[in-house]
Amino acid sequence: MSRTIGILHPGAMGVSVAASAKNSGNTVYWAGEGRSATTHQRAEDVGLVDAGSLADLCQQCEVILSVCPPAAAEQVAQDVIATEFSGLYLDANAIAPQRAERIGQAMAEAGITFVDGGIIGGPAWEPGRTWLYLSGQSAPEIAACFASGPLETSIVSEQIGQASALKMVFAAYSKGTTALLAAIVATAESLGVREALNAQWSRGGSTFAEETEQRVRRVTAKAWRFEGEMHEIAATLAGAGLPDGFHLAAAEVYSRMADFKDAPETPELAAVLQALLESD
Amino acid sequence: MSRTIGILHPGAMGVSVAASAKNSGNTVYWAGEGRSATTHQRAEDVGLVDAGSLADLCQQCEVILSVCPPAAAEQVAQDVIATEFSGLYLDANAIAPQRAERIGQAMAEAGITFVDGGIIGGPAWEPGRTWLYLSGQSAPEIAACFASGPLETSIVSEQIGQASALKMVFAAYSKGTTALLAAIVATAESLGVREALNAQWSRGGSTFAEETEQRVRRVTAKAWRFEGEMHEIAATLAGAGLPDGFHLAAAEVYSRMADFKDAPETPELAAVLQALLESD
DSSP: OOOEEEEEOOSHHHHHHHHHHHHTTOEEEEOOTTOOHHHHHHHHHTTOEEOOSHHHHHHHOSEEEEOOOGGGHHHHHHHHHHTTOOSEEEEOSOOOHHHHHHHHHHHHHTTOEEEEEEEESSSOOSTTSOEEEEESTTHHHHHHTTTTOSSEEEEEESSTTHHHHHHHHHHHHHHHHHHHHHHHHHHHHHTTOHHHHHHHHTGGGOOHHHHHHHHHHHGGGTHHHHHHHHHHHHHHHHHTTSOOHHHHHHHHHHHHTGGGTTOSSOOOHHHHHHHHHSOO | OOOEEEEEOOSHHHHHHHHHHHHTTOEEEEOOTTOOHHHHHHHHHTTOEEOOSHHHHHHHOSEEEEOOOGGGHHHHHHHHHHTTOOSEEEEOSOOOHHHHHHHHHHHHHTTOEEEEEEEESSSOOSTTSOEEEEESTTHHHHHHTTTTOSSEEEEEESSTTHHHHHHHHHHHHHHHHHHHHHHHHHHHHHTTOHHHHHHHHTGGGOOHHHHHHHHHHHGGGTHHHHHHHHHHHHHHHHHTTSOOHHHHHHHHHHHHTGGGTTOSSOOOHHHHHHHHHSOO
16 A cells, blocks of 8 residues: 655655655655755655655655654654644654653644654665664554565554664663773773783684774764764663663763764774863 | 792682682782681682781781772771781782772882782683783782783783773773663563563574573672772773763662672572662
């Protein structure tokens, strides 16, 4: 069954989600009004239809997909409610489950059918690499929009918040440990024992030291948007009665790397450590 | 060259350090006064000579090795200074480098030659498994005490504090991630997504989910003494200008597991999660 689907917004991840919806036989729209030339190009490249304004998009579409930075998720949802949209809305963002529940509540009061989502993996251009987890009574309707992939879908439960919870606990380890490693390597550098640490990490032929260096250097390009996600994860752990300090510290680490956002190439480790050791 | 060496104290790690010193041709003493029957048995099993009191031990020995919980390290050092010991002293404890420097300063003022140390690995009963890292001008003299192993030694530098720094940054990852995983699994349990998280962690045939469960269950026996070490690591990161929140959170996680210290066997995961989720 072909549906009309609107994507908010076609960033690097969002455009891949839109492409999977299109690949599954749907017509996919976006709201080009006021967006950058880069975003227009990205949307055109996968054949999205420009509906114009957000209001136009919401009038045109039966389904709206929200894929945006975590800090923007509630505002995007409020903006959609304000258009008097009355279809099916997916929040696929990296937000704490209590925030997903709050958005779901506001959507229900506005007569919008809400599905909670969380994406694990990078932009979805290949099968078996990226999963959209879904929860809520209407999760199967969203899953049907992506039936032909390459984005994979998996329904967690009927309970709003559980898809977000899964995303949070998964990223809590992957992104939490990258931040921890960055803090450790910077501390070792500051205390003059970075080479000794690498030697210990390399015992028995382990490649952990090299992998860590690559991981710390490569995360710099994405660090600017991980700070907000770390705050969501901290709130998730706190909501469950566990300490939020791991991810508040990770947020601080990522904030110190945020200026690498527009770096033309992956920075040398020395430059990353300098940014981490310069306190503000 | 055979030396007279005193060990403070022959716990699970300390007795293995003492055994390596003895294996290297030295006579190794301990201070049995006021210690438990278990500790007496452990010391006897490896042939340590009971010198009696701490004062007797310090009078008898040219070298004193301190292997104790981090929170006790400064008190043990002060107690040795009070005996008017004037030989060579190794602090091999998991303490922040600034604390090692402070102990070294007090030792120097008391006319005691100080070497900083840090042990990476479990009790040293096999070669190539456990490293005693050393720093300070007299580090080679300590290394010579263990020439025949199985405890391995490695000299980091002549600078007091660097052996401790290396121990701290190494344990920051190994013990920090175990605590993080415990917090994540407990959060997933609380939010009803633990099975879904395990399924995601098991994609592609990965054994990460099972390994995590084993790691979280097995650490419970040692958690009671990791809380203090996490505070030392937090101080180490803070001293270098990095966030201390990762390891303050880890200290809280380990404190919630501390009651498993005397458990007769490794607890089931359900019992560990219950302890983590019961806030005090």
